[in-house]
Amino acid sequence: MAIWVIADKCTGCGLCVKACPYGAMQVQDKLAALGPRCTQCGACLEACKFEALGSDLADEPRPDLSGYRGVWVFCEVQDGALARVSLELLGQGARLAAELGQTLATVLLGEDVEGLVPELAAQGADRVYLAQDAGLAAYSTLAYTRVLSELIATHRPNILLLGATPLGRDLAPRLSRRLDLGLTADCTELAIDPVDGGLWQTRPAFGGNVMATIVTPTARPQMATVRPGVMALGPRRDGAQAEVVRHPVRLEPGDLLVRLLASQAQGQRPVDLGAARVIVAGGRGCGGPQGMELLAQLAQALGGELGGTRVAVEEGWLGQARQIGQTGVTVRPDLYIACGISGAIQHRAGCLGARYIVAINRDRRAPIFSVADYALAGDMFKIVPAMLAALKGAA
């Protein structure tokens, strides 16, 4: 197996360089050249417009996947109610299903969860696969894997979405290996390929420094976990009906090997800036605990977390767990609001993965402005209260 450059035809245009996901292609002396990182994935072959790349890669026969239909959403139940992420997935699932002209189904596992069916219908589910058993009362990796495997093998869905929660990220990889399927983790965007109907699964990688779009061409269902808080809810359809398909559950002793002994609700959640969608961070410009308190209010109003620079932590305005940057944590929220932070490279390294950066600083030349989407040169003690008022006024 190999790929080679046909020198007579190559114009050195560099399209293959852009196409290579592995950084293995370069243009040297106006000719494309393959480096040692090449994995023979063939991305360059499709990109070349001059037929200047040769290959003896055989086109692998694509299996017939037309028998797999329907978009499925795995429902996560917390304290007897549907987890918010499951509702978000139903919203996104409905959009994908409509585009494909297929149905949206949900998979509901538990001991006594049938009461949730009307809510699932209202959230857009056309069908609910219901599996109820005492062994499914609490989440169990092995038991849930068995039941889902059976359901998938029987009903052959096209797409299966799970929330990228601790539960979803424990269950999904196990399930995908059990069924020999691909799986894309922690997606933030899903779309349908207009040509072949495949699922484009887009996700951040390298600490949010890059986004990658991933496909699963040879196996069905196409499985993805989706980050909570990213997908919009669908319109409610109160009074809508969903068809209920009951799945008989027969667990074996081996499925219950791992036992849940106790479950403790968490009063105070541990700080997890890495998972926060919104972070409001403060630096030297906060001037003291009062400044931090103001930022904490903004963080709370946005449903986010409070963070800060090394200076803020060293001054004792914040706990160590909230330090963002090279010696703290690297974060990749959807929104990062930097207040009174000049933006030394050590700090910027920790927050560059954010989708949106808003910077508020007195100094117009502050380096943080160079990475900001919205830059506000001014006094955070005036701007932040104005933001709070705007947020409150609109709510």
Place this chain on the structure above:
Amino acid sequence: MKIIVCLKQVPDTAHVKLDPVTHTLKREGVAAIINPFDLFALEAALRLREQVGGAIHVLSMGPPQAAEAIKEAIGYGVDEGLLLSDRAFAGADTWATTAALAAGVRRMGGADLIICGKQAVDGDTAQVGPGLAMRLGLPQVAFVKGWREVAAGHLVVERQMDDGVDVVRLPLPGLITVVREVGEPRPPSLKGKMRAKKYEVPMAGAAVLGLTEAQVGLAGSFTQVVEVFAPQASGQRQMIEAPAQEAGRLVVDYLVRDQIIRLGS
């Protein structure tokens, strides 16, 4: 207790830069480190060994230079290491990675407990641990933050969930993935560093592991990357020039318009 810790050498993502022309990662000159979450796995193993005795082996897959990561682990006091390295492993997704790692675990004679970091900071998939458990037919508990009981036949662990903590009994042999709360890594010992200097890292390729090219690397992967691009974040700097009162309101309006925040949620 015999413990195998899986670890991955990753580029220090805090320093990774994107080539503005090709939108690929510039890896040149970026330091390689042990995935930080794998250091928590290593620390968990060291604490378990202190508690009940036994041996710790480390397993990694990567290019030959990933041997450095294993040597580093030896410095922390690990007993033995194995590096799975082969051109055929290149381009592996998590599915193909677990195929190689499972073969590696078997080659090391199995273990009572396998510990992985919850995820690697380059790929951020968190899929290899649970996938490996499935491959080996072992029970698993992901996102473990500590343990309450260690016995010959089982562990009682605390699992971090979205809404709280589960206390779970895991029969051994089994696999856990760990989060930061399991314990801050200790520094390598001087004795360990001395041993690491001389330690020759054993390596194994696909053939030795009994794997065919179709099972590993890109060929053994179900997922394919079709496009890599820069997140839309940086570079669209817009100065909001207005008095403070007005600026605060404007930025909220813009964030709502850009669908970054939702009001009333």
